[in-house]
Amino acid sequence: MTTTQKTEPQDVAKKTPKTASGGAPKSGAAEPVGEMRQRTEDYARLARRADAEAAVFRPRDLTGQARRLHVRSTIIEDHMVRIDQKAAGADEKFRVLSESFFSFFRGTSLLFHRDMAGEDARMPTVLCLGDVHPGNFGVMPNADNVPIFGVNDFDDVIYGPFVWDLKRGTAGFMIAAEVEGGLSRKKQRKIARHFLKGYRAGMSFFAEHNTERHVEMREDNCPDIIRPLFGKAGRSRERWLGKRYLDETGRGFRANDELTPVSSRTEEFQKLVKALAGQNGIEAGGRHGPLKVKDVAMRHGQGTASLGLPRFYVLLEGPSGDARDDIIIEFKKARRSALEGLVPAHDFDAGDQGDRIAHGQSVHLAQGDVFYGNVEIEGESFMSRERAPFRNDADLDDLSKKEWKRYAYACGHALAQAHARSDDLGQLDYDIEPAILQAMEPAKLFIDDILCFAEEAVERLRRDHAMFRRDLKLGAFEVTEKRYR
Template sequence: MLQHRVAGSSDGRFDAFRNFARARAEGQILLPPTALGPEERRLHVRQTIIDDHDVRIAYRPEESAPKFKLLAQSPYQFFRGTALLCFRDLAGTDASLPKIITVGDVHPESFGVLPNEEGQPSFGIIDFDEAYVAPFSWDLRRGAVGFNLAARENGDSKKRRARLVASFLEGYRKALKSFDRQERDKAQRFVVGNSPAMIDHKLEACALDHKVFLMELIDLEKRAFRPSDEIAPISDQVDVFQAAIDGYRKNCHIDASGRVRDFRVRDVAIKKRSGVTTQGQERFYVLLEGISEESKDDVVLEMKLRRDSVLRGLIPRDQQFAGDELERVVNAAQIHQLGGAPFHGYASIKEHDFLVREKSPYRGRIDLAKLDRRSAREYAQICGDCLAQVHARSDVEGDVSTRTTERQILTCVDWDTFSGDLVRFAEAAADRVVRDADHFRADYDDGIFKWKNDEKAKPE
């Protein structure tokens, strides 16, 4: 049985790691988590995972069980669900490099298809929950490790892993150079007819009829969610959620006349078995009445319980977003998604805060495991391009000169050396993730991260 502190009695070692990050940035000689011995590292991995899930463990431990089971499946799944562990290893590093509004959790599956302001498919970054002001290199480091681990999972050799990571970094550099020479518009989106062939085909395949998407979730005649293993309707709570949506409407970026008429809530459901990072984190689906009288125009919103970014307190000379934690993700989405986040906002229910966004009707991720090696490198380069566009749009007031962000990034390092260093970093860090995943899996097999009803829990 997992032993943990009572929720509210700990700040997840926030102050300790903030002080560590500041001291390391000032050049003091300290022992970072990456320098721990095998036994100390095992305990660090366990405690960091507990820190990252302490509220969920305290209040709903049975709902965290599916996530822990998923983390035990492979090093890549472990990496995807343990961003806090990754960034605690980076605490205080790269202090001299330009800081921007980073994505915060870059990996091969953080790129995909979302609806733009017209509801049409567009390709790019799809998750900004961890967005934070940090050195630009932190996105590149996590992304590089993610591509290395994905290649390992596909059985690629060390040389092929290096080529895949190098393709990701080269796509990033080429795009930044293009923006710097003003050969490309930083507001250009990857949409049908305006994308590399691989992405164009994916976008065309995603052009699913909205009615078909709704039919998978909703009884269109009743305008109500269909019960399933993943969806539990709570129709008796419509009035509670209507009040929350009325508040959300005030900070929502969408023109109410565009996709919905009066933000009228037709039904509500609990969404179970969410993504790797958010397993066990409370989430709801809300059905809004669309612009017409017909149910085929209705819109489904996701409401996800707010959590602080895992980067909080780890940044050299930590900077905060303007506004509060709720505004952090919404602001990042508006900057980064090029008009593709019209429903992003936030709402409150009984003193709990939720991030709100449209449930995407598109199954829009590209499975790296299904690509041949040449296509995989092409995809990695496209992802680097997308990340560069996000960074180029992420000027942080007070932290940049009169030069553009892309110029600052391009001139702050020797890129050939920097890229080579990142390829080697990715290999070494991925080796560490494999060892960390082994530590976790041993703890998991020993029952440390299990509960009595864990045998009922199934991962996605």
């Protein structure tokens, strides 16, 4: 087997430039580990080698202390900015990751996908969701503000082999069924199998009927297991705004542990909303109201993978003008996809940061949220979307054993539709559904291969989680790694 040190790039000693007086600097003896972009390129080279050579050494082949150092280094790298800036959300995220194995899985997508660097190059390419698990499906508004069910997190979208989403999703369902459902290993495998069967059935359906471009999973046509998630569809927007967001006057955001009003930035965000409306063809009037910004607030403590990243809520005046139907637009700092540089080489480009995320939503969802887009704030890319009173996802800990299977099947079907749209609204220039169905044959063998991969990944991640918890107690994530002369 071919091995390479680039699988886990090491910090190497280097000469420090001398000062004007000829001596070494007395301060700054330690400097941050190389740029994240350099590390990404290190792994991109590994991914290219995996495609070109018969066998390569990947991070998942590391064991013991070597694996522990890899886990530590990868998590520090993924949170480098948040750690250096002493972001409160970074400490909160590490606490969340420590307390729950499922949260650890959700919050360490980079660690998971580096173990797959360059794999599955022969498989058909789609616009991958990138972070598939039971919590990333749910009910959200479409372009007409009608609630629909589907994939709902596009932060990691990227073109890559369709099986990458199936591998991540299968592992995610196994871990969630264990942690949230308290189910045995045998039942976890059955649930994950239903996810894969739902995907295959969905892909077969869209190959035959070619309806993926326009069909939506609504309350009137969704599976019974999904219907309860539409329960918030009739929720009063006025009550939702008053209970969670608006101050007593109704003219701005309240201040609490989740929201910090920054009303002085209203004019700045008014320009951003105008630019977003221009990008997406949103016209003033109708349900969008005058597109007038009433207030701006910083939002704290939201998400799992994105905890600690800057996030703003912008309050738009609703059509009535009396705060009953105001609109909230979220602007969240966009990060690079965890799969960047790791997927096998292909001819498709989803864009960068916020543009990439907006592209993912426009491809994956029929008639999606019109406020999805990309703006620049203080020189950095931010994605945008509408918050809605009926956004909802499944309460996984309330699902029965049978409901877990039905929910997994429905999610597999929804993911199949997202992938099937890669050739309708994405960049693929050939019919993707027949290619995927052919690549999944023989079906029993394909499903067993994915299940075996996921079982190994889950056990590896379980050990990684124990290493992470030990390192967290020892202060490993309080500062970024340095290299010394």
